[in-house]
Amino acid sequence: MSRRVTLNLGFQGNTRDVTVVIPDDEPTPWQWGERLSVVGKPTPRVDGPLKATGAAHYTYDIELPGMLYGAILRSPRPHARIRNIDLSAAEHLDGVRAVLALEDREIRFAGQEVAAVAAISSDLAADALKLIKVDYEKMPFVVDMDRAMADFAPRVFGSGSNVGRTSTSSVGNVARGLEVAANTIEAAYTTAVQTHVCLETHGAVASFNAARDQLTVWCSTQGVFSVRDDLAVYFSLPPDNVRVVCEFLGGGFGSKFGATPEMIVAARLAGATGVPVKVMLPRGDEHRSTGNRPNSEQKVKLGVDRDGKLTAIDLVQRGSGGIGGGAGSAGPFKSIYRCANIRTEERNIYTNAGPASPMRAPGWPQGCFALELAMDEMARKAGIDRLEFRRRNSDNPVRAAEYEIGARAFGWAEKNSSPKSSGAFKRGVGVASAEWHAVGVPGPEAQVIAHRDGAVEVRVGTQDIGTGTRTILAIVAAEELGLPVDRVKSEIGDTRFLFSVPSGGSLSAPSNTPAVRQAAAHLKDKLFRIAAPILGAEPDDLEASDGFIRVRTNPSRSLAFADVCKRIPGDSISAQGERVANYEGFRTDQAGCQFAEVEVDTETGIVRVTHVVAVHDAGRIIDPLMARSQVNGGILMGIGFALFENRRMDPMLGIMVNPTMDDYKLLGSLDVPRIDVTFFEVANGITNTGVMGLGEVAHVASAAAVACAVYDAIGVPVRSLPITPDRVLAALGRA
Amino acid sequence: MSKKTLVEATINGETVEFLCEPRQSLLETLRDVLELTGSKEGCLTGDCGACTVLVDGRPVCSCLMLGVEAQGKNIVTVEGLAINGVLHVLQNKFLEHAALQCGICTPGFLISAKSLLDRNPKPTEHEVRYALAGNLCRCTGYDKIVKAVLDAAADIRSQGEGKAAAR
Numbered sequence: 001m002s003r004r005v006t007l008n009l010g011f012q013g014n015t016r017d018v019t020v021v022i023p024d025d026e027p028t029p030w031q032w033g034e035r036l037s038v039v040g041k042p043t044p045r046v047d048g049p050l051k052a053t054g055a056a057h058y059t060y061d062i063e064l065p066g067m068l069y070g071a072i073l074r075s076p077r078p079h080a081r082i083r084n085i086d087l088s089a090a091e092h093l094d095g096v097r098a099v100l101a102l103e104d105r106e107i108r109f110a111g112q113e114v115a116a117v118a119a120i121s122s123d124l125a126a127d128a129l130k131l132i133k134v135d136y137e138k139m140p141f142v143v144d145m146d147r148a149m150a151d152f153a154p155r156v157f158g159s160g161s162n163v164g165r166t167s168t169s170s171v172g173n174v175a176r177g178l179e180v181a182a183n184t185i186e187a188a189y190t191t192a193v194q195t196h197v198c199l200e201t202h203g204a205v206a207s208f209n210a211a212r213d214q215l216t217v218w219c220s221t222q223g224v225f226s227v228r229d230d231l232a233v234y235f236s237l238p239p240d241n242v243r244v245v246c247e248f249l250g251g252g253f254g255s256k257f258g259a260t261p262e263m264i265v266a267a268r269l270a271g272a273t274g275v276p277v278k279v280m281l282p283r284g285d286e287h288r289s290t291g292n293r294p295n296s297e298q299k300v301k302l303g304v305d306r307d308g309k310l311t312a313i314d315l316v317q318r319g320s321g322g323i324g325g326g327a328g329s330a331g332p333f334k335s336i337y338r339c340a341n342i343r344t345e346e347r348n349i350y351t352n353a354g355p356a357s358p359m360r361a362p363g364w365p366q367g368c369f370a371l372e373l374a375m376d377e378m379a380r381k382a383g384i385d386r387l388e389f390r391r392r393n394s395d396n397p398v399r400a401a402e403y404e405i406g407a408r409a410f411g412w413a414e415k416n417s418s419p420k421s422s423g424a425f426k427r428g429v430g431v432a433s434a435e436w437h438a439v440g441v442p443g444p445e446a447q448v449i450a451h452r453d454g455a456v457e458v459r460v461g462t463q464d465i466g467t468g469t470r471t472i473l474a475i476v477a478a479e480e481l482g483l484p485v486d487r488v489k490s491e492i493g494d495t496r497f498l499f500s501v502p503s504g505g506s507l508s509a510p511s512n513t514p515a516v517r518q519a520a521a522h523l524k525d526k527l528f529r530i531a532a533p534i535l536g537a538e539p540d541d542l543e544a545s546d547g548f549i550r551v552r553t554n555p556s557r558s559l560a561f562a563d564v565c566k567r568i569p570g571d572s573i574s575a576q577g578e579r580v581a582n583y584e585g586f587r588t589d590q591a592g593c594q595f596a597e598v599e600v601d602t603e604t605g606i607v608r609v610t611h612v613v614a615v616h617d618a619g620r621i622i623d624p625l626m627a628r629s630q631v632n633g634g635i636l637m638g639i640g641f642a643l644f645e646n647r648r649m650d651p652m653l654g655i656m657v658n659p660t661m662d663d664y665k666l667l668g669s670l671d672v673p674r675i676d677v678t679f680f681e682v683a684n685g686i687t688n689t690g691v692m693g694l695g696e697v698a699h700v701a702s703a704a705a706v707a708c709a710v711y712d713a714i715g716v717p718v719r720s721l722p723i724t725p726d727r728v729l730a731a732l733g734r735a
Numbered sequence: 736m737s738k739k740t741l742v743e744a745t746i747n748g749e750t751v752e753f754l755c756e757p758r759q760s761l762l763e764t765l766r767d768v769l770e771l772t773g774s775k776e777g778c779l780t781g782d783c784g785a786c787t788v789l790v791d792g793r794p795v796c797s798c799l800m801l802g803v804e805a806q807g808k809n810i811v812t813v814e815g816l817a818i819n820g821v822l823h824v825l826q827n828k829f830l831e832h833a834a835l836q837c838g839i840c841t842p843g844f845l846i847s848a849k850s851l852l853d854r855n856p857k858p859t860e861h862e863v864r865y866a867l868a869g870n871l872c873r874c875t876g877y878d879k880i881v882k883a884v885l886d887a888a889a890d891i892r893s894q895g896e897g898k899a900a901a902r
Contacts, residue, residue, distance in 0.1 A: 042833075044830045044831060044833065045830065045833060045835070048829070048830040048835065049822065049826070049830065051835055051838030051841055052813075052822065052826040052829050052830060052835065052838075052841055052845065053773065053813065053814065053816070053817050053822070053826065054771070054772065054773015054774070054812070054813035054814050054842050055773070055814075056838055057772070058775075058839065060772075060775070060776065061766075061772035063770070063772075121767075122763075123756070123758060123759070123763075197873055198837075198873060199775070199777050199783065199785060199837060199839035199840050199871070199872070199873050199874075200775070200777075200837065200839045201777075248837075248838065249837060250775075250837045250838070250839035251836075251837040251839065251873055251874055253873075280776075282779065283777065283778040283779065283780070465837065466836035466837030466838065466874045467836060468836070625833040626833060628833065628879075629833050629836050629874070629875045629876075629879065630836075632875055632876040632878055632879065633836060633873075633874045633875050633876055635876070636876035636877075637873070660778065660780055660782055661777065661778045661780070661782035661783045661871060662780065662782040666871050666873070667876070667877075668867075668868050668871065668877070669863075669864040669865075669867040669868050669870070669877040669880070669881060670864045670865065670868050672864075672876060672877045672878055672881075674878075675876070675878050
């Protein structure tokens with residue numbers, strides 16, 4: 001039961017027909033140039049008023065009758081064996097309801113969970129933690145990546161080496177590519193550990209209904225279903241007996257997938273006490289224990305021929321995600337630029353520090369920084385304009401068009417050729433290329449409901465990490481049903497709704513919108529069947545637009561959408577839709593580029609970013625207001641990565657020395673440049689909406705563009721992030 | 736548990752009496768005792784500004800002030816911005832400019848912005864940025880927030896002129 005459709009796909013000046021087979025009940029994918037009524041128009045966030053009045057309830061705001069407050073004791077030691085835990089004093093404190101020692105007896109980082117309490121107030125819970133006596137047997141530790149690699153280094157995991165297995169990839173022959181090159185460069189680049197710093201820390205409220213064996217957890221998560229599945233396994237419950245709710249979420253950036261320790265602790269304490277328990281992490285614990293972007297050291301070799309074409313790209317990389325892995329950064333090296341000879345080698349190094357977790361395009365911002373600064377060093381050596389060098393080595397037509405748009409908006413030609421000032425302030429410009437593959441996945445299902453009063457509801461088991469998921473789902477349903485957006489309400493963030501995927505990896509928009517569109521199309525068919533006899537037409541002859549259902553060939557014969565709803569026999573009528581597998585489409589990759597201008601004070605070493613131009617392809621933009629916010633956010637987190645952010649560990653004590661929001665430097669309102677965002681719309685036809693995610697691609701190139709601009713400004717590459725004043729001054733000292 | 740203290744304060748225009756422990760912060764008091772959860776906790780160290788409230792017109796990190804210190808003070812929280820369900824112009828401008836994403840920092844930004852506009856109805860862009868320097872945002876960034884505040888200021892001024900002309 002499928003049909004063949006020919007879609008006109010692509011972008012301005014570059015479209016082609018692609019024939020795809022789609023299921024019968026699937027709406028035809030939106031094509032190039034298709035005019036839509038609400039999709040693509042700026043729509044303010046539908047849940048904005050709740051957030052702007054303080055009425056939105058986040059996990060932290062949930063209060064249940066009889067609820068207790070949980071707190072977690074964490075190891076102050078980076079590596080130790082627990083000989084004994086004495087809970088008795090804590091248990092005897094007035095107001096304490098439960099104390100539990102966690103099972104792990106070997107501590108591998110300062111901040112690892114050791115014990116937990118539940119008490120009638122958060123202050124009392126904190127008091128109780130201080131009464132728990134832990135007898136640690138100290139063990140040797142290592143928090144520095146270089147030291148961890150030494151033969152005599154203390155082992156993070158007793159059984160194995162601190163140096164993980166090498167992951168390699170190779171295309172062509174890099175040695176030969178370097179041999180035949182007219183010019184080569186070789187340099188090492190480093191990046192620091194960055195933490196996610198979600199404004200809302202990790203946390204959960206858990207409630208156990210023992211009679212029904214039912215666990216309900218309200219939590220700050222990017223994946224209600226992944227949390228449900230993890231908790232079901234942990235507590236040996238059928239998944240149906242676990243309900244996970246996340247109505248509002250204060251950021252995640254990759255750190256909030258699955259059941260994290262505080263959720264399990266909250267659920268265990270709730271089980272032990274028989275009443276709901278809330279556990280919210282303090283900021284310091286958030287910094288130390290809930291994940292980070294690993295650091296990196298990247299040794300890069302590039303070769304180019306006389307025409308400025310890359311002949312070799314070689315990366316030898318290592319990075320440490322503490323006791324976790326996933327430190328690789330080879331992605332950009334393998335795919336942004338065209339080269340016949342590419343070799344990459346990545347290694348995870350284990351250290352006694354908090355585990356890494358995915359963070360906004362895992363590995364790519366690190367890799368993009370090293371690759372793009374190396375590209376600039378190569379361009380300078382070979383005497384080629386940096387933008388032209390990139391053009392010559394990219395075969396992506398979308399990126400080629402984006403370079404032109406960005407260069408014009410930024411004023412690249414003038415800014416790049418203007419002489420550097422002779423004074424203390426030096427201006428410089430840089431450009432970097434972004435890439436991601438936010439095409440989404442099948443799996444999500446959606447339900448769309450029309451009520452008798454004409455109101456429409458969308459229900460999906462996704463969650464809004466902050467990007468505007470509720471809003472874009474309402475827009476897509478409104479589009480399909482021919483309604484204004486304010487007639488549609490989105491209900492998300494609950495495993496009682498149909499399944500959806502986690503909000504990460506830029507999956508949300510491209511995975512959920514097609515399911516919602518299909519569900520809305522199915523609902524529309526049902527409403528057409530109600531309206532058809534009244535309008536004296538066949539259901540197939542009807543269309544929905546401007547709040548009416550009308551006969552396509554005779555638009556004067558119409559019924560208001562709400563009037564059709566009045567004829568719903570019961571209270572409501574609903575339909576489901578599913579996200580089917582991706583079609584062949586136009587392109588599955590996603591290109592972008594960012595231009596940055598900086599001003600460097602060569603006397604103090606302080607770098608200020610003054611202007612950023614971002615050009616991005618996100619397929620079809622559903623809501624430019626929300627999309628622009630995403631890009632702004634990606635850029636700012638990238639500038640933070642480039643200039644400020646650095647989780648610092650004390651090598652002698654093995655602890656994080658800056659676990660606050662002051663000592664760990666974040667961008668503030670005075671650090672923000674002018675940002676201009678252009679969306680380069682591509683009708684990709686991969687799904688019925690053709691939407692791509694934006695969260696990652698908007699962040700990949702930001703730090704790189706800034707680093708390249710600093711190089712341009714001072715004439716010396718600063719090869720280590722963050723580009724702090726001391727590093728700038730050191731670079732100038734060498735110059 | 737320590738003895739609770741009776742405190743009387745004006746909160747969002749209403750005189751209220753409440754009991755709080757001497758060690759409870761104003762933020763905890765607002766959230767846990769008065770159930771005003773609009774003020775958010777981001778750090779408890781006065782770094783992020785998510786808990787910002789107005790105390791006698793001045794922006795204060797409520798996590799750094801004790802509940803008992805609210806005695807006799809006039810306090811405005813984000814819940815006090817909209818009047819009878821009508822949003823404050825700053826709230827409207829934040830929505831219009833999409834100046835929020837996850838929304839945890841938003842109440843603090845709104846309060847800091849209100850404090851600025853109450854004192855200085857005609858701020859320059861730099862003055863807006865300076866006034867918001869104590870509030871951190873990790874999602875949207877500050878660009879749209881600054882534009883929303885400038886736009887709100889312009890709106891308030893033109894309303895004022897409109898009223899003057901009507902007289």
